[in-house]
Amino acid sequence: GAVVSQHPSRVICKSGTSVKIECRSLDFQATTMFWYRQFPKQSLMLMATSNEGSKATYEQGVEKDKFLINHASLTLSTLTVTSAHPEDSSFYICSARAITGGRLSGELFFGEGSRLTVL
């Protein structure tokens, strides 16, 4: 079945550094991918919608200069947390909707998530 892969699964970094998280759709094409943030015992919160070949659409309150999104191909989207601070520590999850026959299939697949800890 369709798989969405995230890398790295865990990352620890120092405050002020930048961290890149990759999201790949392994056996299907995804013109649109989504990035979420999840705090402990909370629901997933949509951060941005990543569109292949164009600028990402950010949700209200999400700083686009802080969370850089690049969707360079139909199978890869990246989220870069720039100048990370301890409050950016969270669980980041991506998802992608499969395209079948040129149409969105409706099925939404999630990555395994990336745990970011900023010291």
Add this chain to the structure above:
Amino acid sequence: KNQVEQSPQSLIILEGKNCTLQCNYTVSPFSNLRWYKQDTGRGPVSLTIMTFSENTKSNGRYTATLDADTKQSSLHITASQLSDSASYICVVSRYSGGGADGLTFGKGTHLIIQP
């Protein structure tokens, strides 16, 4: 305002017992409703997806129901196993005609199966 409310917030049951999780929503216009299982520290995995015309859908020991009139859904787990311990998330999709995904996530029900 589009909202998804899940209950109970947490639930503890003994292995082998059945349980039912609830999801009420106010999302409109409705497109579909999904139930996901999320193990701790992992990404959500789809259990079922239901559209307006579907009342019941099963996936092994998981059975989801949908009442689009009352805007309620339930997830019934039969003969629970220790591996069922997880958070169960109800996600309702609003028909958006493209662009943003139009998903509203519930906060989930944290289920613990005790031996």
